[in-house]
Structures are given as C-alpha cells and as structure tokens.
Amino acid sequence: MDWIVFVVAAAAVLAGALGVVLSTHPVHSALMLVLTLFGIAVLFVAQEAHFLAAVQVIVYAGAIVVLFLFVIMLLGIDKSENLATERLPGQRPIAYLAGLGVIAAIFLLARTAWVSGAESVAGAADGPGSNVEKVASSLFTRYLLAFEMTSVLLVIAVVGAVVLARHSPSGGVRDAEET
C-alpha cells in the first residue's frame, strides 16, 4: 500500500516538475506546478507530516500558484516561449552537466548512508499526541523567536510588494500617463 502511494505520488511529482520545465506556455507550467505540489503534499502525508501537508496544499497550491496565474493573466504575458533557441552561449550544456553533476554527487555521497545525524534533537516526531500539536509546541517554545521574526518578514514582504507594485504617485508624469 505504502509503495503504491509513493510510486504514484513520485510519478506525479516528477511528471509535474518536468512539465513545469518543458512547457512553453507559462499557464501550462503553473498547472503542472500544481501537480507537483499535490504530489509533495501526498508524500508529506505518507510521512506523517499532516500539518505540513495541509499547509502545502493551502499555501502553495491555493495561494502561490493562484498568485502566479493571476500575474500571468493580469499582465498578459501568456505567450509561448521558443525553447529551441538559446542566446547565452554554453548555458544549456553546462546547465545539463551541472544538473548531472549534482545528482551524481548526491548519489555518490549517499552510497554509505543517507542519514548520519543525531536523533530527536528538537523533540520526538512520534509518540503520543497529534502531529499538529507537536509542531505547535516546538514552534511556540524552541523556535518562538524565529516564528515571531517570520511575522515581521511577512509584514515587510507585504509592504514591499505594495510599494513595488502600486503606481507610485510620486513617480511622476510617466507613471500617470501609463494608467
């Protein structure tokens, strides 16, 4: 049963990923991204990370991809890209080589052991209690400061996005003409 779930989800993840990279049309890419994200969410569930699976679906698939689509549609840049040409010399072959190199290196490094760290440093993941409870208690005790910082980060991101995206009134005549 586990294996079936894993294989199906993995296939979805890889197919989605390849789809993102290979689609010429951005909208297609975005939709393929959704496929990947769902696959990841499934894998999270398979590994008992229920909370994260939920967040994954809500935030990524629900918010981020929608945002992508929104931008694509709004700006009208849903044009196909010609994948046959490459202006930067050597970019593609080196990129493929680098990709190969990364994956080869990872597998080579993992020959002996995939995991070598200490166990349960920040608290056990199994045992009694729900996954949400455990994540929450860790988040609000051990990682409280970092958690609070993320709120600052988010505020900054929101403010930054507003500043960047709005038509600046002080930007003067040219912006005004464009609208």
Added chain:
Amino acid sequence: MMHAVWLIPALPLAGFLILLATGRKLGDPKAGYLATAMMVGSFIVAVGVFFDLMGMPGEERRFEQDLFSWMAVGGLDVHVGFLVDPLSVTMALFVTGVGALIHLYSVGYMHGDERYPTFFVYLNLFAFSMLMLVLADSFLLTFLGWEGVGACSYFLISFWFERPTAATAGKKAFVVNRVGDFGFMLAMFLIFATFGSLNYVPVLEEAGTLAKGTASAIALLLFVGAVGKSAQLPLYVWLPDAMEGPTPVSALIHAATMVTAGVFLMVRVNPILDMAPGVLTIIATIGCLTAFFAATIACAQNDIKKVLAYSTVSQLGYMFLAVGSGAYIAAIFHMVTHAFFKALLFLGAGSVIHGMHDEQDMKRMGALRKWMPITSGTFIVGWLAIAGVPPFSGFWSKDDILLGAWEKNRLLWLIGLITALMTAYYMSRQVFLVFYGGERWKKADSRTPAEAHGEPDHEPAATVGAAGDHGAHGDFKPHESPGTMAAPLVVLAALAAVAGILKSPLEHWLEPVLAHPHHFTSPSGTKLGLILVTTVAALAGVGIAYLIWMRRRVKEGAVEPEVLRRAWYVDELYQKVVEAPARAFANFSAFFVDAKVIDGTVNGVGALVRAGGSRLRTVQSGFVRNYALAVAVGAVAILAYAVARSA
C-alpha cells in the same frame, strides 16, 4: 678690557641688526657711517684686548670667555664662547682694522647704489661672522663663522643679482665652499669621536697623544675645508668668479679676510698638523702648486680685478706652502702683510674702476698716473710690496716663506721662487698697463672679442646707471676718488710699506700658540744667499715686465697665450667632467629613476589592478541566468570536493 671681548663680534652684529631694521630710513650715506662706526668700535675693543693680553706673562697669554651653552648633548658640550690668545687677537686686529678701512672706503664707493643700506647690512654681518670665526673657542663655533662668512660672501658676490653672471658666481662660491665644508664637518666628527670634545683648548692640548693615522685624517679633512675656503687647487675656481661682487667686497672678503680663514684654521690646529708630517707635505705641495698655477694665469688676464684675484689665489698658496713647511708664523705674517697690500691693491683697482667709469679692461687704461695721483701712488706701493721688493712688507714675509720651503724641500723652493718672479712680472704688467703708457681709453673701441675675455660686464652698471655705458670712451676724463675712498688707500699703503717691521715682534708674540715653534735652522750665510736670490727674482720679474710692456719688445700675443687667458680651461674642464655628468645623472634620477622606475612601479601596480579589473568585469554579463549557472557550477564544485573527500 679683556672681558669686553664679546663686544668685538657683538658690535658688528648690533650694526647688522640696527641696519636691518632701520637701514632704509638711514639711507645713503648714514647707514654706511653707522656700519663703519661699529667696525671702528670693534677695532678699538680689539686693541684694548690686545694690550690686556700683552700685559700678561708670555706663556699665560690666554683668556677664555664663556657666554652661554649652544649645544650640550650627551658627551658633546659646545658653548658660545671666545678663546683669546695671540693668534685670535692678531686675526681680530687685522680683520677689524682692515675691515673698518674697507667699510669707510665703501661709504664712498657704493654711493648712489640703490641698495646701499643692504650692502652695509651684509658687510656688518660678514664682519660679525669673520670675528666669530677667529675668536671662537671651539671648532663648531668657528664653523658657525666659517659658514657665516660663506653666506655673506654669497650675498655680496651676487649683490648685483640682476646680472646673471653675478648670481651664478655667488652660487658657485657657496657650493664650492660647501665641498670644503664637507671636509671640515667630517674633521669635526672625527675630532669629537677621538677626543669627545670640540673645544680648542682640550683638543689641542691632547693632540700630542694622537695616533698618526687619526691625526693625518683629521688634518687632511681640515685641509679640505681650508682648500675650499682659501681657494686652493682644485677648489679655487670660485674665487676669480667672485670678482663679480663690488670691489670693496673683493678687497675685504676675497683678499684680506675670509679667504685667509683656511690658513688661520691650519695654524690654529698646528699641534694636530705636527702629528701628521705626511699631511704637511701634501699641504706644502698643494700650496706651492696653487701659487705657481694661479700666477701663470694671472700673467695673461686683462681684467684688472681678475689679475688680483688670481694673484690672491697664488699668495694664499704661498701661505699654505708656509704652513706645510711648518713655518706657521711666516704664514700668519704673510697673511697680515698680504691683507694690507692686497686690500690696498683691490681698493686701488676699485678706485681706478670708479675713476674710469666702470671700465675693468686694463688694455683700455693707461697713463692714469696723471689723473689719479693718490690712487697710483698707493697702488705702486702695493705693487712693490707684493712683488717682494725690499724693504716693502711683502719682501719680508715672502722671504720667510721661501726660507721655510728651502728647508722643507728644494723643489718646492724652486717653484716658489719662480712664482715670486712671475708675481713681480704680472703685477708690474698691471701697473704699467694701468698707470703708464698711452691713454688708450681715448682710442675708439678697438677691442677684439678675444681681448674682451674675462668679464665684459661693468661694475655697478646695473645700478649706477648711465655712467657704465661703453659710450663713455674717448670723451671723458678719469678722476680721482673722493676722500672716503682715498683715506683708506693712504693708510693701507703706509701699512703695506712698513709692515715688514712686524716680523720679529710677531714671531715672539705668536710663539705660545705653537706646539712646536719652528726655527729656521739654515746658517745665516744661506739665509743671506736666499734673500739675494729672492730679491733678484723679484727685480727680474719687474725688469721683464718693463721690457715687454713699457718698451714693447715682444708682441702681446706671445706672452698671453690663449691657454693662460682661459685659465688653463679649468672651468671648461669642470664643466665637462663634473657639471655635465652630474647634471645628466640628476636628470636621470629625477626623470627616469624617480618618475619612471619608482613611481612607475607604484603606478604600475595600480594599472595592473585596473587592467585586471577591466578584464574581470566582462564576467559580469548582467544576465541573471549566467550568475545562476555560476552558482550551480560552484555548488557542483563544492559537492565534487565533498565526494572526493569521502572517497
């Protein structure tokens, strides 16, 4: 009076300061009289000190006055203080005496010059420095005076600085003197390193303990200093050029006082010289050669002052010959008589130049005896004195020197004798050309360029104005000089005539200064013979000159070969051998080594960084994907390293 010795240099210094502050208000001639008064005052004090010193018993004639500490550092302890002994008093007397006369003369001579007060400012400063030089109680304080007179000499030679030749001559004098100072300074260092003191008294008292090598080194280095200041071979070249200065300056600085400082120094350190017999021989040789060499040049000069200048070089050579022979007193004696007759000759020449409206070429003078009786009369006295005609003063002093040379080395004596003959010859030539013969200034300007050699510039032409024009020839009358100029001439003539009587008092007077008083050992018969030979040589010189220049038995060109007229081409030689290579080297250093090599290296490093940067900037393509690729490649590299390590 003895304790007032500080007044001797202080009075000229006061004069210098007062004139510096108020000179322009005092103006012409009050400034001159003030300066002269200071010198006279100084002379009076010197006389007082002299009599005080006379009052002391012979061997104790020494007085030291300490004013204040100048530089006391560790083992070095130099004070500003005076050493009064027969030698320094003798020097002070004739410096102040001759100095006062020349100051007085300058009052008249410089009359009308635009920078009249400035002249006396310099002159008083010079007198101060010269007196510090002779009265100092330490080598270092002497060096203060030594440099001070050098600087004043520079100021005064280039007094008419608008003439490029004058400015250049002043600079040349200073720089050449500095070469000598190099020796003097090293000598002081060595003295300090050896004795731990620079004061005359302890150093000279301990001189007897010196090792021969050290003594020779000190003596030789001091002699280098003396060679520079006293214009000996090979550093004499500045003195003829120094004639660019006003004539009183030539008389005071470049004949009577400053140039004899080297001789004074040699006599002062006689205990050290006595420990270095080899150096004495060198001194005698250099002196003798200089005397001869300069005399040959003097025979062919047409400029009235140049003749006297080379003659001065030659006479200074005599003094060094005396020093080298160990006849120190003869050297001082000749210095004193020389001061009288050479100052007289220079002042006389100045008077002639003044009377001839700034003409200096002897070939365009003649028969001035009629027009300038006082000048010619006194000049003739000076001529006889320098020529060594008995009983004038020069005869006595020169005779002593030749006697010393005879006892030292016969060859030196012979050269000295020939020089004496030549001295008589060129001085007679000068007298005949200037005061006898036809009135050549009346002829039209017939000078050929060759004859115009020397300095075609005319004395105060730049400042006195129209009087110096060439156009003055033919329609003017030479005139006798005013009283302020004539009086010093008369006094000096009297001194030059009779100073011979000082011979034996001076010997006794100076004896305490000497570590090993020198006594002539020759039998009296030899002495008499030498006197006769010398006298004959002098008269022969006069006679030859008479035949050539009065009787005109020989063509002028034959006795004035170009090589002598051009002073053996020494200046040209220096130009080629020293100046040109030095200039090339300096240019090379400044514009190649410094600008190209050293700075080039520095800028090269900068340029390298800059070039490297401009190469490297192409890496920054601006394409985000390129940067990402670089990151990826970097990541792969790091991973590869990890793989390699784990393997």
Added chain:
Amino acid sequence: MSESLPILTLLILVPVLGAAVVACLPKGNEGLLKAVGVTFAGIALALSVALVFDYRADGGGFQFMSEHVWVRSFGISWKLGVDGISLFLVGLTGVLFPLAILGPEVHRDVKGYVAWMLLLEAGCMGVFLSLDLFLFFLFWELVLVPMYFLIGGWGYDRRIYATLKFFLYTMVGSALMLVGILAVVFLHQQATGQLTFDVITLAEEQSLASSTARWLFLAFAASFAIKVPIFPVHTWLPDAHTEAPTGGSVILAGIMLKLGTYGFLRFGLYMFPQAAVDLAPLFLTLGTIGIIYGAVVATMQRDLKRLVAYSSVAHLGFIVLGIFGLSQQGLEGGVIQMVNHGISTGALFFLVGMIYERRHTRQIAELGGIQRVAPVFAGVFMLVMLSSIGLPGLNGFVGEFLVLIGTFVTRRWWAVVATAGVILAALYLLWAYQRVFHGRAEGANATFPEMTMRERAIMAPLVALIVFLGVYPQPVLDRIAPSVRELITHVEEHSDYRQPAVAAGAGER
C-alpha cells in the same frame, strides 16, 4: 596650570570641539569661520605652550599622564602621556595649525577647510600623545581622512590622482601595522596572560621572540617608512605636496611626516629594541640614500613646490639616520630636526604658496628677478632657505649637525656619505633661489607685490623660531635629553647594543 587639569586630553578635545562648532556655523561668513577656527587652534596653542613650559626638564619619563579604561575586556584604554620626544612635536603642532588656518587664502568653502583642519589637528595631537596602541592606531587613521579631503577638496589640478595615491600608499602601510599591533598584543597575551594595548607595558616586558619581533618591527616600520617617507616609498609625497593647498602642504610637511619618524622612535625603538638594532643598517642605508637621492632629484625639479617636497625627502633622511644611529646626539638631533624641519619647510611652503597666490604658477622657469621688486619677501625666503640648507646659527643646522656627529660616532660611514648631502642641499636651493629671485624681473614678475602685513604676521613667528632655535637650542635640547637617554638605556637593556662612551659623555656612565 593645576595638576588636575587633564591638559593632554584637552589638547585633543579642544580641536575636535572646534571642528564641531565650525561645522554648526553658517557657511557664508568666512571671517567668522576663520576667527572661530583660529580661536580653537589658539586655545590648543596656548595649552601646548603651557605644556612645554610646565614640563619638568629634569624629570624625564612620561608626564601629565592621563588614563581611563575604555574597553576593559580588550585591555584598551584612553592613555595619554608626553615625554621629551613628543613634547616639542606637540608644541609644533600647536604652532603650525593656527598659522595654516589663518595663513593662506582659502579659495572655496572656508567652513569645510577650517573644520577639517581642526579635526586634523586633533588627530595629530592624538598620535603624538597616545600611549595605547589601539588609541594610537585610531588617531593614525583619523589623520588620513581630513588630509584626504583637504587635498581632494582644496588642491590643484591633479589633486584626485594625488589624494588617491596618498591614501592608498598610507593604507598599505596601515594595514601592515594593524596586523603588527594585533600580533604584538595577542602574542604578549599568550606569553604573559595579560591582554593589553598599553605601549609601556608591552615595551617594558619584551615578551616576543627575537625573530618574531623582527617581523613585527618590519610591519610597523613599513607603515612608518611610508609616512616619513623613506626612499623608495616616497613618491606619494611630491604629488601630495604639490597638489595640496598651501595650508595642507604646511601641515603635511610640518607635522604629518613627523608622525612616521615619531612612530619609529616611540613604537619602533621602544617596543622592538633588538629588532631595531639588528635592522638599523637597512634603515641607515635607506635614510642615507634618501638624503642624497632626495637632493639630487630636487635639483632638477621644475616646480618649486615639488623641489621643496623632495628637499623634505632629504631632510627626513637625516632624521631617520639620527634615529637609527642610536646615539644621544643622533637621537636628540633627530627629534630637534623634526621640529626644525616642521618650521623651515612649513615656512617654505607658506612662501611658495604666497608666490602662487601672486603669480598663479609654481614653475621656476616662469619666475625671476623677484628680489628687486620684493626685497622683504626675498629676504625672508633667503633666511628660511638658509635654515633649510643648514647654515649654523639657524635652526636647521642644529639638528643636522647633531644627527651627523652622533651617527658618525656609532655608524661612521653612513654619516660620511650623508654629510655629502649637505653640499647638495646648498646646490639645489641656491640654484632655485637664483632662478626665482635673481636676474631681472620681467613681465608679471615686475609687478610682484611685496609681502603684506598679514603675510608678515604669519611668517614672523616662524622666522623668530628659526633664529631662536639656531642660536639657543639648549632649553629644547635639555628637555629632550632625559627621554632620549632613557630610550637609549632601554634599548641597551633589551639588546646587545652599547652606546660608545664618547657619545654618552663621561659623566653619565
């Protein structure tokens, strides 16, 4: 002066305060700005004069010490002190800055000029007074910034090139010195367990291995050598001098070059005695080369200011010679030569600045015959020049002579070669004088204005010092002597060097 007054701290803080006040004033009122600047510099001058007079001549050692812990955990403290070596450099700083602020015409932005000048003064004072390595380094670097802006902001045509060169050169040295400072402090901590930047502790305890000390000495020396500057790292100097405004040149030559030589004394000899003794031949040789080379190169310069700049290279060579000659006379001569060079060369730069203000050129070839039209100007120039040549009776001679005689006793042949530099000094200065002042005045030179009263007022104190220090340097020498003697004793204690008895004097052994 009461004992409790922290006079040394005030010497640094008063100019800083002045700079702050000037920075707050409005831009336009040039008179007010200068007046305020001169007032603060004047207070500093008064303090430094008081310091000179209050200094106990017989005492030796560091006096007027002022120490406050600054960063306890790193052993850094605000530690100031003055001894005979720094005393007159502080005095010189006090004298030159008011003149440099008041003297030259400032052609733009008086406010910035005055403020930077005052800040520079604080930095210079700080370097001379610091007895804490960290503090010293702080001031050492602080000095750079105002000078950078002074040259860059008020300089002449090639000022950007000059500032860049000046800054980079100095920074290279500073970087090496910073490494040296840290290494000294941490090695000392390793050896003794005490972390301190205190110069006296570091010097007295001598905890370094000799080969280490040699490398560290070289690291310090590199920085000092560039600042002095010693041949062959001197080429920033002519450019910086030439392009700097008059006041900048005066301070640069008068004071900032002394930072290097002072550094050699305080941080070279004092902290690394054995290394300094071992490496003395190297620096003696470089100093001697500097003397001759500076003079030779100066001879051929066409720009009057460049000529004076190269003469500085030669004069500073004498100081280096005196320092590494390591004799009582040489060191005292070196110290007094620092002061004298500051006065004479400062005065020369003022004069060259005045020529530039009148003729708008510094090219020697374009000048001539000025003595006829401006005799007083020529007279002052002559006097200052003779001081620079080293004429006895003027200040330049005292230092030069003591350096040479002291060095002759310990290191004979270097002194002999260096003495030859004396000839050359006369040559290049007299030649320049001849070309600028002698001859006939033609063209614009014929209307060369005579010195104004203001200029006479600027030159008067310098001329007075030139004559006074030449005739009666003894009071100054007396105050320098104990500190120099202590320094030499310190070197002898911590190295195999022994000063010859002749130099030390019989009575003192």
Added chain:
Amino acid sequence: MSVPGAWYLGLAAMLFTIGGVGLLVRRNVLIMFMCIELMLNAVNLTFVTFARMLNDIGGQVVVFFVLVVAAAEVVVGLAIIVSIFRRRTEATADDISLLKG
C-alpha cells in the same frame, strides 16, 4: 513496511535537479520562479523525510519556515516582475542586464 527514506531522498534529489536545470535553461521569469519553487519543495521533502528518519520534529518546523519564506519571496518577486512588466511589454531574463560590468 513503509517506504525507506532513501527513496524519498532520491526523489527529492531528482526534483531538485529538475528545478535547478529548469532555472538555468528557461528564460521566462515566471517559469524560473516556478523552478525555484520546485527546488524549495525538493528541499522541503528532504526535511520532512529526515524528520521521519531521525524522529525529529525540528525538520517539520523548518519546512514551515521555508514555506513562510517562500510565500514572502513569491510575493516580493512577483511584485518586482509586475513593476518590470509595467515598463516593458515583453521581458525575459535575458532582456534585463543592467548590472552588466
């Protein structure tokens, strides 16, 4: 028997590589962004896997933070893209090289 962690990690590595290569190869800024998301998800998957293998809840917490940062990043990134596209009608990553040295 659950699937061994190594399989998950292998999958994550492949996903990461695909994302990385995509980032390097594609010119469309939006797609590049998506590739970054792929890489982030690969990392997230790794973290979760390690959390399970090491029985450590910390891995999951970190993923939470990554999600937050990713959200912030996308918001700002898209805002930048919007403002770029306001000036230019068409833009790929290759059209923007103002930082060229």
